[in-house]
Amino acid sequence: MSNNGKGVLTGEFFMEGDVACAEGAIAAGCRFFAGYPITPATEIAERMARRLPQVGGVFIQMEDEMASMAAVLGASWGGAKSMTATSGPGFSLMMENLGLGIMTETPCVLVNVQRGGPSTGLPTAVGQGDVMQARWGSHGHYEIIALSPSSPQEFFDLTITAFNLSETYRVPVVILADEAVGHMTERVVIPPPEQVHTVDRRKPTVPPDEYLPYKAEGDGVPPMAVAGDGYHIHVTGLTHDERGYPAMNAEAQDRLIRRLVAKIRDNADDIIILTERDLDDAEVVVIAYGITARVSMLPIEMARREGIRVGLLKLVTVWPFPEKRLIELAGQVKAFVVPELNMGQIALEVQRVVGSRARTIPVPHPGGTVHDPKVILEAIRSAAQ
Amino acid sequence: MARNEVCISGFGGQGIILAGHIMGEAASKFDKKSAVLTKSYGPESRGGACAARLVISDSDVHYPYLTQPNLLVAMSQEAYDKYASKVPADGLIIIDETLVDPEAVPHRAPVLRMPATKVAEELGNRIVANVVMLGFVAGATDVVSAEAMRKAVLETVPKKALELNRKAFDTGLEYAKKVVEITGSR
Incomplete structure (x- = not known):
């Protein structure tokens, strides 16, 4: 140490x-x-x-x-x-x-x-x-x-x-x-x-009199000058223009909000991290995150021993939601099983994305403890039918 | 791929969670096994029931919770009464004989008795009863090696209490060797 x-x-x-x-x-x-x-x-x-x-x-x-x-x-x-x-x-x-x-x-x-x-x-x-x-x-x-x-x-x-x-x-x-x-x-x-790989925010490279603090580069992200860097900055929660000054009109709102949304959506492929286990031959996919992804490993192993071809899609990134990967999988599998310690939140997202292409089986649980693995196993069994 | 499920239980203030941490560290860091510690305790820190739960395995631990404990270390009557019947016949129960009457509830697993609190008092401070118990567990079972457990104890305890804890650990270990000799149980 x-x-x-x-x-x-x-x-x-x-x-x-x-x-x-x-x-x-x-x-x-x-x-x-x-x-x-x-x-x-x-x-x-x-x-x-x-x-x-x-x-x-x-x-x-x-x-x-x-x-x-x-x-x-x-x-x-x-x-x-x-x-x-x-x-x-x-x-x-x-x-x-x-x-x-x-x-x-x-x-x-x-x-x-x-x-x-x-x-x-x-x-x-x-x-x-x-x-x-x-x-x-x-x-x-x-x-x-x-x-x-x-x-x-x-x-x-x-x-x-x-x-x-x-x-x-x-x-x-x-x-x-x-x-x-x-x-x-x-x-x-x-x-x-x-x-340890670390990333630091991009700093402006232009002289201070040319700097526009909210003028984005190609990826939708503006370089960031902070207090003391020698650049003029203005920070407000109001809708603002590229200088950072309040601009309360529909055009400024349109430009700003579209860019804030796009910088995540357009880079989603780079942002999203998924862990996949046994998906190659899967006819049932368990979608889970956090502790529930780990708890799900036991019923998945039990179901595999019963001959059910089931795998795990672990959402390391919960947001943005991995829509592209889910649509791919929806063409291959019978059903998605979605255990989570709430009464169905990500399950609704899965339903939204896969629609009628595959069944979505929520396994809701109000929390206080984790799922009984047998309950997830039951859902996997019914998904395989 | 042996999977051991260990429940160390007693009341707040006995160093139950610390004992679980030391045993998990022994398994993970020194025996190079996989170990996961989860714990439960009430809102009150002293006097309330508490438990350290360990899954120790030669392979990766996916499911981190106990399905059925095969080793129960009970340091209070309440803990014993709550968990003793859950241990299967081929498991093992270790009790602090000073605090637990093993006949209070039915049990299937054999019971080993270790007067940990009494021994700790004789050594000078009942606060090391948990470490006495860890010595006993190391000697009476093969869930973690005695060498790993000793290293983990000595690495964890404060420097000024090193000697007392070393003595506590070794005393527990010696007790276990005697018990194992007599009963052949391990």
């Missing part, structure tokens, strides 16, 4: 998921965390509070989650890679400023370690009910990136990925973790710093 210059805690550990998330953030270059403690995400804040001062970073416990998200946006405009972590009730409070982050194209990472909801729900127990909230929780129409880890190692890896995507596309990236993965302890291998 060494704690070297970049702060990467290289080594092999038996580490809790939440702690692995914090270490992933540090390895990605995160140097600012603002948050408010909440089960089951508190361990992320605790770890950041201890680790950030060691690497020259700043940790602030804010007065609430609204302020936390605002501070994270401000830190990003100050030039830091910034993050917060929360759970359902705090995620709700962060929605307004998440929208501000999208409108102002502010790179940052928002971790939601999901627990049972609605409201304060089940503070110490698992849920996956915030999937649609991550997609549509803030007002207005936007596109977002959300990633969902299934193990502490993946929580580490995906936190780095989240920072890289947020810096690449200048968008807040949500990590939709869950209590089960956040509180699970398992082997985590942290590579040496030279093997």
